[in-house]
Amino acid sequence: MDATTPRRSNAGSPAPQSNAAAAAAAAAASAAAAAASAAAAAASGTASPASSLAASLLGGSSVLAVASPGMYIENLFVYNAIFGPTEETEHEKIVFYHPSDVPLDTKIKQVGLCEALVKFAATFSVDRPCESMHSMRSRQVFFEPEPEYWMVMTVTVPVTLKTGKDGRQVEEFAEEDVQDNILLTALHQSYAMFKLFNGRFTDIYSQFSLKILRHKLQEFFPRYLTSLRTEHFDLLTACNGIQFMPLDKNTYLRVQCFVNLTETTFPQIKHTVFLHNEHLIWSGLEQDDMRTLYRLLTSGFLSATLTGSSEPGSRTTKGGKASATGGSGSGTNISLFQQQQQAALREMQPFLLSNRVGYITGPEDLSDPDTPVNAPQLFVESAQDGESLHLIIYQSNNAIVCFLVDASVHFDIKFYRDLDSYIAPQVRGLSETISEHLAKRSAVESHYRYIYYNHMNLALKSTMHNKRQLTVPPDVLRILSDMRSHFEKSPLTHELVVKMLSDCWVVGRKSEQREIFVMLQQKNANLIEINDEVRRLCMTLFNNIFLE
Secondary structure, three states, rough: OOOOOOOOOOHHHHHHHOOOHHHHHHHHHHHHHHHHHHHHHHHOOOOOOHHHHHHHHHOOOOOHHHHHHOOOOEEEEOOOOOHHHOOOHHHHEEEEEEEEOOHHHHHHHHHHHHHHHHHHHOOOOOOOOOOEOOOOOOOEEEEEEEEEEEEEEEEOOOOOEEEEEOOOOEEOOHHHHHHOOHHHHHHHHHHHHHHHHOOOOOHHHHHHHHHHHHHHHHHHHHHHHHHHHHOOOHHHHHHEEEEEEOOHHHHHHHHHHHHHHHHHHOOOOOEEEEEOOEEEEEEEEOHHHHHHHHHHHHOOHHHHOOOOOOOOOOEEEEEEOOOOOOOOOOOHHHHHHHHHHHHHHHHHHOHHHOEEEEEEEEEEOOOOOOOEEOOOOOOOOOOOOOOEEEEEEEOOOOOOEEEEEEEEOOOOOOHHHHHHHHHHHHHHHHHHHHHHHHHHHHHHHHHHHEEEOOOOEEEOOOOEEEOOEEEOHHEEEHHHHHHHHHHHOOOOOEEEEEEOOEEEEEEEEEEEOEEEEEEEOOOOOOOHHHHHHHHHHHHHOOOOOOOO
16 A cells, blocks of 8 residues: 655654645545545454455355465564654654665655544544554554554465456455464564564664664565574464473473573573474573574574574674674565575575574584584563673484573683583483483373463464474364454353364364364264264363362
């Protein structure tokens, strides 16, 4: 949607305008008015169309899901209206815009329209700002991570070409394939990842300058956006949880003892995280920090940064001495951005799952005293104000151990050698013990296809995804996402049951802060039999917690 922004003076009242400027202002006002219903719905937390769930339930739209892989991120930008209060300085409000080679006039129009829409929606709800705007060809989501800083992401709506009765090809847009709650979570995740590597927007601006803030955004987001896989945006993205690994008490105590002894032996270590096969066993971080770090380790973004020319917020040194990364981000157009995404999907492999032993981040060669040390710098909420930490990742087969160490302390190669000598045999032994424990576990859950999420501890478990690959049809996941969105909007709803045209049953249940979504392939079953089957699942795997 193309419209210019209304000009405003410093006091907030409309500035004198020429005829062209008045026409531009009218265009923006018209666009905002045209989006009034969407904005009002977003402000009240109901930005998704009312027919979204019904369309999913009735459609059996597996054909559309297969034939419409065309959703991609069209742009992402950050703006702060305080930086450009006048007509002459309005371009200054654009803090970041990707792709960067879009004409400045287009950037100003896009930002101005979003600013007008956000202000217009605020008249309907003070507590809940505008969250999304729907159009036929695209979807925009809005997020204010810090006061006056707005992040906006635009994605294309998947489209398929169908032949009409007259033989002409017509475009059919699959609006139900694009869901607001998933896009909003993805936008929130992008900010959390930036903050993990660089700190808050306001802190960067106050401690350094607007120029440095723009530079950090330009260094980070183009690579991060390339690592996103929009075809994997589903209910797992919306949950944004952590997959935990249940262990017997003896094995768990061995892991805890290892962590405590390591932190005692090496007091420079502030926090420790232990994972096995992408499942969390131990964490010394706060929940939000751990959620972001977990996504960093399992999403492929770490692999993309470590194989790139520079890492966001990283420190590449000789012998462990810290130095700031530099360079400037280069812009790209949308078609090149799509090519980069496709190349990343072909080349990016989850290297954390390979059977390697040694440092993932840290020294490249322990035998070389002058080896480069690559340890990304992180900013976590649990750290003291202004304190940053370095991330050291050590892998032994399927076990991953992350150490967050004080960034203000100089670490020479001797520290890494001593740490390697101390933890290598212990991590290897723990990895073998945990693998043996997993091999003995019952395979009863493999009979069911379900997603479980606990809001309290962020615990997430899915048997609908196997090594990031779906084991259920995409339209089932779309229904599950609509169910979860319905639970959020209707707190009194505790159970939803849907029978699809393919005779597949989809059940969603909520109890306290826990949710479970189940897919059952029982063609001739009735509602009572499906309810009994879900009850058996809950009794077997979740200790009856959903049967209040």
